[in-house]
Amino acid sequence: MTVQAAFVATLREVFRQPEVTALIVLAVLLYGFYYPAPYAHQQAQDVPIAIVDEEGTAITRALTRRIDNSDQAAVVAQPADLSAAQDLLASRQVEAVLLLPRGMTKAALRGEGPQIALWIDGAYLVRAKSTGSAVEQALRQTLAREVAPYIGNRSLPEPIVSIARFNPQAGYASYIFPAVTPVILQQTMLFGVTVLLALRRRKRAAARAPAFADHRELIGSWLAFTLLSTIASALYFGWFFALQDVPGRASPPMLALVALLMGAAIAAFACAVGAWFRRAETGLLLLIPSSLPIFFLTGATWPREAMPGWVAAIGAIFPATHGSRALLLADQMGAPFSAIARPLALLVLLTIAYLALSLLTSWRESRGSD
Numbered sequence: 224m225t226v227q228a229a230f231v232a233t234l235r236e237v238f239r240q241p242e243v244t245a246l247i248v249l250a251v252l253l254y255g256f257y258y259p260a261p262y263a264h265q266q267a268q269d270v271p272i273a274i275v276d277e278e279g280t281a282i283t284r285a286l287t288r289r290i291d292n293s294d295q296a297a298v299v300a301q302p303a304d305l306s307a308a309q310d311l312l313a314s315r316q317v318e319a320v321l322l323l324p325r326g327m328t329k330a331a332l333r334g335e336g337p338q339i340a341l342w343i344d345g346a347y348l349v350r351a352k353s354t355g356s357a358v359e360q361a362l363r364q365t366l367a368r369e370v371a372p373y374i375g376n377r378s379l380p381e382p383i384v385s386i387a388r389f390n391p392q393a394g395y396a397s398y399i400f401p402a403v404t405p406v407i408l409q410q411t412m413l414f415g416v417t418v419l420l421a422l423r424r425r426k427r428a429a430a431r432a433p434a435f436a437d438h439r440e441l442i443g444s445w446l447a448f449t450l451l452s453t454i455a456s457a458l459y460f461g462w463f464f465a466l467q468d469v470p471g472r473a474s475p476p477m478l479a480l481v482a483l484l485m486g487a488a489i490a491a492f493a494c495a496v497g498a499w500f501r502r503a504e505t506g507l508l509l510l511i512p513s514s515l516p517i518f519f520l521t522g523a524t525w526p527r528e529a530m531p532g533w534v535a536a537i538g539a540i541f542p543a544t545h546g547s548r549a550l551l552l553a554d555q556m557g558a559p560f561s562a563i564a565r566p567l568a569l570l571v572l573l574t575i576a577y578l579a580l581s582l583l584t585s586w587r588e589s590r591g592s593d
Contacts, residue, residue, distance in 0.1 A: 224436065229443020236419055237451065242503070243422070247415035251455045254407050255463040259400045270354045272319040273300040273308045280328045282369050289361035290321070296357035309342070318344040319354040400469055401555055402523035404459050405546035409489045410514045412452050416493035417506035424501055433588035434498040434581075441581055445490050453486030460554065472557030481553060481567070485546035488570040491577035492542050498584045521547045545569045 224232070237243050272290065276283045291298040299317060302308045308320040322340040330338060341358055343351045420434040435441040460478045464471055473481075500506030519525065520538030527535045527544075538544045545566040552558040552566070 224440050224443070226439050226443040226446070229440040230447050231443075233419075233444040233447035234450075236423065237415070237447070240419065240422060243415050243419045246411055246418060247451055250411045250415075251408065251458075254411070255459060255466075258403065258407065259463075259467045268294050268353070269297040270295060270319065270350050270357075271299040271317045272296045272321060272354060272357075273302055273311050273317040274298055274321045274323065275302055275305050275308045276323045277325045278323060278328055282328045282365060283323045285369050286323065286361055286365045289364055290357055293357040293361060295353035312342060312344065315344070318350060319358075321358060399523075400467055401464065401550060402521070402547055403518060404463075405485060405543040405550060406514065406518045406521060406523075408452060408455055408459065408485070409492065409541065409543040409546075410510075410517070412448065412455075412489050413493045413496060413510060414507060416448060416490075417497035417500050417510060418503040420494075420497045421500055421503035421506060433585040435494075435585040436589075437585075438582055441494065441578070441585060445487075445494055445578060445581075448490035448493060449483075449487045451486075452489045453482050456482035456486050460550070464554075471554045473553040477553050477560065477563075481546070481549050481563070484567050484570040484574075485542060485549070488542035488546070488574045488577070491574045491581070495577040495580040495584070498581055498588075517541055517543060520544060523547060539569070540573070542570060542573055545573070 237247055274287050274290070276287060287298060287301070290296050296319070300308070300311055302311065305320070305322055308317075308322075311317045312320050320342040322342075324338060324340070327338060339362070341355065343354055424432050424434060435444060457479065460471075460482055461475075471478075496510070497506065500509075517538075520534070520541065521527075521544045522530075522538065527538060530538070549563040549566040549570070552563050
């Protein structure tokens with residue numbers, strides 16, 4: 224079989240077998256819509272909060288109204304004392320408790336910082352951040368509008384204005400979707416190729432037939448998978464990111480290069496791993512649980528530089544790790560080509576290594592079948 228024949232035959236296998244089409248094509252499209260959907264608002268909204276107002280002055284009432292009117296928080300209870308409010312927090316009826324103590328108004332009118340206390344349920348970091356942001360913004364507005372006219376020359380300190388450099392919306396979707404995209408592309412291709420190679424073995428007469436008959440079939444199959452993976456990557460980097468309003472700074476040629484090299488490495492990785500499984504069920508059973516650990520190993524949630532050396536070394540064997548770094552540096556941070564040259568070079572090295580491993584595996588299997 225020639226490389227061209229293997230390329231065409233592999234594409235036919237992908238689109239003629241529903242199990243493979245569902246994983247390589249449909250799953251990629253569905254994830255592009257489904258995964259970012261829960262984060263469409265970018266920030267948590269209407270997080271329930273209880274406020275204990277021990278003063279009941281115009282300033283504290285104005286602060287309560289502004290917190291309730293914010294998008295991030297909703298005042299659902301105003302208990303009479305702190306003990307009752309903490310009971311609400313312990314029973315998960317609210318996710319935060321704000322105490323406005325006696326003496327707060329006098330301290331504010333003297334130009335001093337108001338002494339308030341805020342308890343937040345830290346189980347969900349994004350929601351906790353939104354609650355703190357809502358209280359902070361409401362407090363600043365209240366001090367500026369309600370207190371400033373009464374303190375004369377003792378002006379309040381200028382509020383700190385924080386503008387995110389690489390995520391102007393400070394949104395969770397803009398952070399998580401680009402980071403998880405290489406993992407989605409890698410894992411869907413891995414699952415699909417594993418199923419395809421298992422079905423290919425089943426159709427061949429020999430019980431222990433290799434996944435790739437020779438190096439030409441391997442190269443042809445890899446090129447077909449690379450084409451599909453590159454198209455999927457370009458679809459995410461271009462259309463899906465724009466659809467979800469993810470900010471991007473990379474030029475189209477640079478994104479195309481990242482998509483091509485990441486697609487090639489993902490395809491080679493899928494060939495190398497998928498060739499080890501003779502049954503699709505076994506492969507999926509073992510590979511599906513790997514998605515979450517791989518996501519953490521890419522460094523999207525914790526810097527790889529802060530990981531133990533052996534943990535970072537495990538993460539380095541996955542194309543998604545280097546693809547994620549190249550994508551985030553180029554598209555989210557606007558880094559020049561020199562900054563992404565190293566992760567791109569590592570993708571090329573992984574491609575060569577996994578193709579060699581695939582060839583070695585097929586050679587050993589063909590010798591065993593003889």
